[in-house]
Amino acid sequence: MNMERNPASGCVTSRREIRRQDRRDAILTVAARSFLEQGYAGTTMSGIAATLGGSKGTLWNYFGSKEELFAAVIDHVTIEYRAGLSEILAEPCDDLRLTLKRFCTGIMDKVTTPDAISLHRLVVAEAGRFPEMGRIFYDRAPLQTYVLLAEFLEGVMARGLIRAEEPMQAARLLVTLCVSGYQQKMLMGLIETATTPMIAAEVERATDLFMRAYALEDGTPS
Amino acid sequence: MNMERNPASGCVTSRREIRRQDRRDAILTVAARSFLEQGYAGTTMSGIAATLGGSKGTLWNYFGSKEELFAAVIDHVTIEYRAGLSEILAEPCDDLRLTLKRFCTGIMDKVTTPDAISLHRLVVAEAGRFPEMGRIFYDRAPLQTYVLLAEFLEGVMARGLIRAEEPMQAARLLVTLCVSGYQQKMLMGLIETATTPMIAAEVERATDLFMRAYALEDGTPS
DNA sequence: TCATAACCGTACCATAGAGTACGCTTTTTA
DNA sequence: TAAAAAGCGTACTCTATGGTACGGTTATGA
Numbered sequence A, B: 001m002n003m004e005r006n007p008a009s010g011c012v013t014s015r016r017e018i019r020r021q022d023r024r025d026a027i028l029t030v031a032a033r034s035f036l037e038q039g040y041a042g043t044t045m046s047g048i049a050a051t052l053g054g055s056k057g058t059l060w061n062y063f064g065s066k067e068e069l070f071a072a073v074i075d076h077v078t079i080e081y082r083a084g085l086s087e088i089l090a091e092p093c094d095d096l097r098l099t100l101k102r103f104c105t106g107i108m109d110k111v112t113t114p115d116a117i118s119l120h121r122l123v124v125a126e127a128g129r130f131p132e133m134g135r136i137f138y139d140r141a142p143l144q145t146y147v148l149l150a151e152f153l154e155g156v157m158a159r160g161l162i163r164a165e166e167p168m169q170a171a172r173l174l175v176t177l178c179v180s181g182y183q184q185k186m187l188m189g190l191i192e193t194a195t196t197p198m199i200a201a202e203v204e205r206a207t208d209l210f211m212r213a214y215a216l217e218d219g220t221p222s
Numbered sequence C: 001t002c003a004t005a006a007c008c009g010t011a012c013c014a015t016a017g018a019g020t021a022c023g024c025t026t027t028t029t030a
Numbered sequence D: 001t002a003a004a005a006a007g008c009g010t011a012c013t014c015t016a017t018g019g020t021a022c023g024g025t026t027a028t029g030a
Helices: A015-042 A045-052 A056-062 A066-085 A096-111 A114-126 A131-140 A142-158 A167-187 A196-213 B015-042 B045-052 B056-062 B066-086 B096-111 B114-126 B131-140 B142-158 B167-187 B196-213
Strands: A003-005 A012-014
Touching: A012 A015, A015 A045, A015 A056, A015 A066, A015 A114, A015 B015, A045 A056, A045 A066, A066 A114, A066 A131, A066 A142, A096 A142, A096 A167, A096 A196, A114 A131, A114 A167, A114 B114, A131 A142, A131 B167, A142 A167, A167 A196, A167 B131, A167 B167, A167 B196, A196 B167, A196 B196, B015 B045, B015 B056, B015 B066, B015 B114, B045 B056, B045 B066, B066 B114, B066 B131, B066 B142, B096 B142, B096 B167, B096 B196, B114 B131, B114 B167, B131 B142, B142 B167, B167 B196
Parallel strands: none
Antiparallel strands: A003 A012
């Protein structure tokens, strides 16, 4: 009676399965918070069960071990992370330099978020024991960024606005120039946050350097 | 009788103190290996004592807690790390581009070492709980590198060979361009090692980009 | 030679945390 | 309305590990 056939996906979605999905999401949310804030070793299954309000048995009903839960969390959280990326490439405007600055600022805003830093730390910290986590994160976050920017740069190169050379590498290098400085300092705990003017200045430096390096060889102004 | 007065430092160096120093070093060496390879949580005091051969009591005689030992290890290991840096800035030759490439290659060789990667991971992983570790590492490793290169670049700028602008920032950006790509991949466990040709290609890309960006504005060839 | 500091081995304590067992209650389905 | 699935709470097991205690031994220094 309460069984619905979802016409779009064609799969059965009983009330039970919906609830189960909700519950799973709730667990993932709570677990994500804990892993991001306390790290892997600092997170306890008992603690998660406690803040969930349920019992430990239920937790193990969904995830067979701490490692399994951790994997699911990384998966879940990086998918969210990537979802935020698509919005970043603002509508390109006529001014190339300005468009790049907007793009870079968007990335910086995202990457210097406390959550982003925590996630980055977590992945790096556990990449030794769980190499798949590194792969998952890299493919969904940095790589996606490079690809997005590379596609844009390829168009710009084709229109002869900048030196036409390895768009993917160019994208990676530009992002690196923007992001590395403060990211490094935040990962190492030297600073807590990157303020808007700090970000603006760094983006300025990076895009200027990039534009000079990718200017056309003849005297044509870009 | 076996007490010597060291004329240089003016401090007493009894046989006992020498032994103590040796012992301390031995502990640090063993502990460093364990922390680098197993991480903080994966390292056990009992394990260290066991591979040392001695007893646990002795270990606590030297370091009052695991955290204290960890701090000492980071300190010790980053000092060694920095010591290796001074050798890197090869004697500058006439060709600026070549000198930069040598410098960058030296840095890359050092930074992609398994130990360097492990240390980097360790610092990033624990920077949340032990912020001082981040500071110690940053000041001794990346910052030193930037300073070293910045001094060199300042000279080059003064001689009018490249655009004269913020040598410290220039140094940081060049190092970042070289290092970030493979460092990121190694930290995340995507690749195990960076081969010589890989490094050479990356250094080529980075220095080319840098030289184009810092070329003088008039048509003078650098 | 004698006092002492360091060291060894071993046994021990206390705590924490992953994972299990089980009996009772609630929700869902048919 | 009855069977079944999921959940709850609580108590429990088992193992790992940081840290301590202690009695006997060796190296060191005066």
